[in-house]
Amino acid sequence: MATQKGKQEGNGKQASASLSDEQLLDLYTEMVNHRRFEESAARSYGMGRIYGFCHLHIGQEAIASGASLAMADGDMMVSAYRIHTMAISRGVTHQEAMDELFGRATGNVGGMGGSMHLFKPDNGFYGGWGLVGQQVPTATGLAFSNKYKENGAVVVCFMGDGAVHQGAIHESLNLASIWSLPIVYIVENNHYGMGTAVDRISSLPPIHRLGAAYDIDHGEFDGMDVLKTYDAISEAFERARSTSRPTFLEAHCSRFRGHSMSDPGKYRTRDQLAEEKSRDPIPTLAQTLVERGLLDDEKISAIDKAAKERMKKVLKAAEEAPWPDASEIHTNVFAEGGTNG
C-alpha cells in the first residue's frame, strides 16, 4: 500500500463491522467495569485509602477499550498517568490495580508505583509515566526496537492535549517520520490540560494537524464512541504494519471529573459539563447494542449490578491486602547483585 501523507479520512473499511456479538458485549461489559472501577477509586481516595495523586479516566473509557481491542499479540501500549483503565484493558486485573492504588504488596507492581505507574509488559502495557510528554520519546524507542527486530509489532502511544507542546514530542515525531517507525500516536484531547483550556495555550487546533508538519498521516476521531475509536486506531495500526509509517491521531473526548482528585474543576460550567456528559460513551454503545438486539434494559442493569458487586469485592479485598514488607525498599534499584553503594 502506497503511503499517502496527509489526513487519515478513513480507509473505507470499518474494522468494527466485523466484531462478533460476543466481542461487542465484552467491550460493553469492560467499559462498565472501567466506570465502576474508577468510581470506586474516587470513593476510596476520598476515604483516604488511596494516596498521592489519582487521575481518573471517567468519560474516556472508550479510548482504553477501543485501543486495546485493536492491538494484536506483541503490540505495545504506552501512556502517561491517567491509566487505570488502559492497564486493566491490557490484562491487569481489577484486584491488582486496586491493590496497587491502595499501596499493597499484592498490587500490580507491589505497591511501588501507585496510581500513575502501572505496568504489564507481558501483555503489551508499558506504563504508566508521570512527567508530561516523557512517554512519547520512550514509546518511539519501543517502536524503533520493534522495527529493528522486524517483529511486526506496533506501538500505540497516548498523550494528553496539554502535552503536545513539549519539545520532546516534536522531536519524537520527527524521528518517527524520518526513520519510518511503526507507531500510532494518539492525543486524548479532553480540552483541558489540567485546568487550562487547550485553546488558551495552543496554536495547534486542530491538534492532529501537527502530524502534517512532520510528514505524518494524521486524523481525528470521536473518542466518546468506542466503535469509531476502534475503527480509527485499527486503520492506523494497519498502516504501521503494512508500511511501517507512523500515524498521529486526535481523539475528541471528555473527562467527567477533575484533572486529579484535588482539582475543583472551576474552569468549566455545570452546563458545559452536562453537555459533555450527554456524550457518555457507555450509554452510546448501549444504544447501539440495543438497536442490534444484543442488549436490553434488563441485561444492562444486570451487567451494571455485576460490575458493582465485583468492585465491592475488590475494595474489600484491597482493604485486607497486606502492606509491602520493609525489605522490599532496597530491591530493584539495580538488577539483583548490583550494588547501590
Add this chain to the structure above:
Amino acid sequence: MAEMLYREALNQALAEEMERDDRVFLMGEEVAEYNGAYKVSQGLLDRFGSKRVIDTPIAELGFVGLGVGAAMGGLIPVVEVMTFNFAILSLDAIVNTAAKTRYMSNGTLSCPMVLRGATGAGGALAAQHSQSLESQYTNIPGLKVVSAATPADAKGLLKSAIRDPDPVIFFEHESLYATKGDVPEGEYVIPLGRGDVKRAGADVTVIAWSRQMRNLMDGVEAMCERTGLDIELIDPRSLRPIDEDLIFESVRKTNRVVIVEEAWGHSSAGAEISDRIQRGCFDYLDAPVTRVSHLEVPMPYSPPLEALVLPNNDRIEAALRSVTYGAAKGGADG
C-alpha cells in the same frame, strides 16, 4: 507581624515586588486563571493583569528558556514550575544558559530571574513526583539556591531572590504551603547566604532546611526531652551561597553535628556542608559529622514504605545518640 500561611507569605512577597518594580512578572503552568496549582499566585492575575501573570503551556524547556531570555532582555521573570520534578526538562536553559550568561559574556549580560516551585515528597506521590533536587543545582556555579522553611523566611527570601542580580533557584516544599507562621509586614528582606538559628542549644547542632527544618522546629522540645540533649537548630536557608560562619560558630560550640536532609545523601548539599565542617572545624569535632537522609532508593508509592525512606524522628534520634556517644536523657555531657 501577621500570622499567615506559607503560600500566603510567598503571595505577599510576589505582590509586593510586582508592585515595587514593573519589570517583575510571573509565568508558569496554571499560575493565572487557576490561581496556581498550589494557590501561591492567588489573586495576582486580577491584581496585575494578564500581561504580568501569564499561563504557559506545559513546555518547561520553552517557557523557562523564554524566562532566561526575558531576563537577559531586561525583565525580572519569576518563573514557576509546578514542581521541580518537571523543571528537569528545563535544565538546559538553567544550567547551560542562565548560570553561564554573566560569565561567558564577561559581565556584559546578566540573567536576573527566579525559578521557583514545589520540591520534596508531598505524600505517596511515588518515584517521579517526590524528589528533592536542590543538591543538583547547588553543584552549578552561577546559580544561587534558596530553600525556605517558614512563612517569614519564604517572604524575606523570595523578595531578596527577586532583587538579586543573578539567577536564583527558589525551593518551596509541597508540604509546607499550608503551614502557618508569623510574617513581618511590608518591607522584609533576608539576605541570600544568611542562615538562621531556629533554636539555640548547647549539646548538638542539627542542620536542616525546608520541610525537615519545619518538622524539627515543631518537634524539637519533645526531642530534647526524649534525648536529654539541648539541641541547636541551624537553618542555612540558602544552600548556595552557604552561611559557613553561622554553621562553624555553632559547631565550635557544640562539637557535634547531625545534618538532616530530605534528599539522597550521595553527593548532596548535606555532604557539602559536612565537608566544610570537617575542614573548618576539625579540631572542634568530638564525633563524626553524621547525616540523616533518604534511603538510597527511588521513592516507593506505598505509604508505609515511603515513611521508611524519608528521614524520621527515630533515625534522627539514633544519629543524635551516635554523635553524643549514647548520652541519653540525664547523661548529656557538656
Add this chain to the structure above:
Amino acid sequence: MAEVVTMIQLSPTMEEGLVVGWSKKEGDDVEAGEILAEVETDKAAMEMESFFDGVLLKVLVAAGDSIKVGAPMAIIGDRGEDIAEVLAGLESAPAPVAATAGENEPSKGGSTAVASWNDADAPAAANAIGARSDGRVLSSPLARKLASEAGIPISAISGSGPGGRVVKRDVLAAKEAGVTGAASGRDAAIIPVVATAEDRVVSLSPMRKAIARNLSTAWQAPAFMLTRDFDMANVVVLRKQINDGFKTAGVDNKVSFNDFIIKACARALIDTPDMNVAYGGDHLTMFGSADIGIAVAIDGGLITPVIRAAHTKALSVVSSEARTLAGRAREKKLKPEEYSGATFSISNLGMFGIDHFTAVLNPPAAGILAVGNLRKTPVVAEDGSLVAGTRMSVTLTCDHRAVDGATGARFLQQVAIYLENPALMLA
C-alpha cells in the same frame, strides 16, 4: 441502612476541610454523584459529591466549621430510618486522627532494618571495630586538642566512645581525675625536665604495627602465670668454668646465663612434651622439636629470633647461634624464617635490673618465660642459718587453652632440675 458521609480527602496534603456550605438540607433526596456540599481544602474550594443514594437524614457539621479528613459530616439513609444507633456509634468512635487511619493501618516500620548508608553508622561500625588491634589510640579531633591543651597524653586517657575512642568527656574526666603526662614512660632521670616539649605524634613503623597487631592478638588468649625462683649458684660456677676453659683453649666464645636458660628450657620441653605445644582452634600442635625464641630488643621494637632444635645443640653452639642471631636482629637483617615458628620463647630483662616481670605470649607457642636478673639474696640454708644465695625469678606465661597449671609447674620443675644441676645439660 444509613451511611455516614465523612470529610473526604481531596488532595495529598489535605488534613482538614472547611464546610463552606451545604447544597442539600436535611430531608432532601440525594443521588450518588449529586453535589452535597462545598468544601474548602488546603488548595481550593471543591464540590463534594455524595457517594450514596437516599435521603439526607442528618447534617453533623455546620457551614463554616472545619473538620478533619475522615470525620463524619452527615448521615444519608432511607426516609424515616432510625439513626439513633448510628449516632451513638459515632459518639463512641475515636476521633479520626489522620486520613490514613483504618483497621489495616500501615505499619510504622522500625527504622533499624533499613537504616541509610550514611546516618548514625557509628554504633554498628564502631562495634565492628572493637578494640583496635593496631595499637592506635582512637580519639576525636576535639579530644586530642583538649588533651594537648591540658598536657595529658591522649594515650593516658581511657576512651568511652565506640571502639574505645577518646572523646571530649573522657578528657574532661581525666583532667578532673588529675591524670598527667608523667606516666607516659619518660625517664625523668635521663631526660631532664626543661621547658615542656610539644607532644609529638609519630607514625608507626611497619614493625611497630606488626608488634601491636601480634601482641593484641596474643593478649586475647586466656593466659596464666607461674612464678618461681631458681637457685643459680651452680650455673654461676659452671659458667665460670666453661668460660675460663674457652679462654685457656683460646676459643673465642663465651656462654651467658641466658644460654643456660635456653638450653635448660629446651631440654625441659622435650621432657615435658605437653608444654611444647600450640593451640590451633580445633587442634593442638605437639612440637617434635624445641625451637626457642629469644626476645631481642632492637631499635624501634623487638624481635624474637629462633634457635632451632636447641635441645640437640651443645651449650657452646646455642651460645654462638644466639649471639649471631641477636647481632643480625639488631642490624635488622633477619629473614622471616629466622624469627618465626618458635615453639617456646624466652624474654630476659635481667640486664636492666628487672627482678621479676611477666611476658605476653608469642603466638603460636603456648609458653613464654620471663626471666629476671640474678641476684644475691639471703636464703635460709638447710640447717636454718641465713646464707647468701644466688637466685633468679622467672615467670612462665602459659596459653591456658593449650596448657594447664600443673603442666606449666611440672615444666618449671624440670627447668629447675637443669639449672640447679647444670652439669646434666652437658650429659
